[in-house]
Amino acid sequence: MLDATARRLIDPPLNRLGRALAARGATADAVTLTGLALGLVAAATVALGAPGWALIPLLASRLADGLDGAIARATRKTDFGGYLDIWSDFLFYGAIPFAFAVLDSANALPAAFLLLSFYVNGTSFLGYATMAEKRGLETSAQGSKSLYYSNGLLEGTETILFFVLLCLLPTWFAPLAWTFGTLCFFTATARVLAARAVFTD
Template identity: 80%
Template sequence: MLDPAARRLIDPPLNRLGHALAARGASANAVTLLGLALGLLSALVIALGAPGWALIPLLASRLMDGLDGAVARATRKTDFGGYLDIWADFIFYGAVPFAFALADPANALPAAFLLLTFYVNGTSFLGFAVMAGKRGLDTTARGAKSLYYSAGLLEGTETIIFFCLLCLLPQYFAPLAWGFGALCLWTATARILNARFILTD
């Protein structure tokens, strides 16, 4: 929901930095993998019981996630790069709840629910992207992407804010996870209904 507004705010500085990195020989795929490594580092720090410190690599990871696209736009976008980016994102999204479950067994059930809802929401997003690609549909509201990004109540910006809240308020992991997971299911349901409307001939 917040992604279009966030893109308008962050894209200009990201594009400038992306051009600078590309001019120095950086590749978009390398930036993607660096972002994934930082995301996994944040999950490790959470699992070791220091979620507040995990904010530093977490936010750096999301910066790299925005920069990889900027570097690609400054050089050459590839289908593999888009594939690698979404693969890395989903690993990161799964690693953070798993880390909270490792840090405290009391978090296991809400973390499992959260992961289930991420799975449900992610498949509603990716499945529609496949069909939209077959039909030649396109969207630029969320920036230039390698695949169709369908709108939803919860998108990347909301998820980053949610992860930051988890790191700042780990004692409230369970209610935050149950609540965000419920909103993920709401988002997935809305996407499925929208897909039925668009994809039914």
């Protein structure tokens, strides 16, 4: 829901920084993997009992996630780069709830529900992108992407804000996870209904 607005604000500075990094030899794939590594460090920091400190690598990870696309736009976008980016995102999104389950076994059930909702929502997103590609549909609402990005109630911006909230309020993990997971199911359901309207001949 917030991605399109956030993109209008962050893309100009990211593109400038991306061009500067590309001029110094940085590659999009290397930045993607750096962002993933930082995200996994954030997850490990949560699991080891310091969710507040996890904010530093978590936010650095998401900065790298924005910069890889900016570098690709400044050099050359590749299908593998887009694939690596979405794979890294999904690994990161799964690692954070898992880390909170490791942190406290009382978080296991809400973490499992949250991961289930991510799985269902992610499948609705990737399935929609596959069918959109097949029909030649395009969108730039979330910026220039390697695959079709269908909007929804919860998108990347909301998920990052949610992770930040979890790190700031770790004792509230359970109610936050139940709430966000439920909203993920609403997002997935809305996307399925949208797909039915668009893809039914």
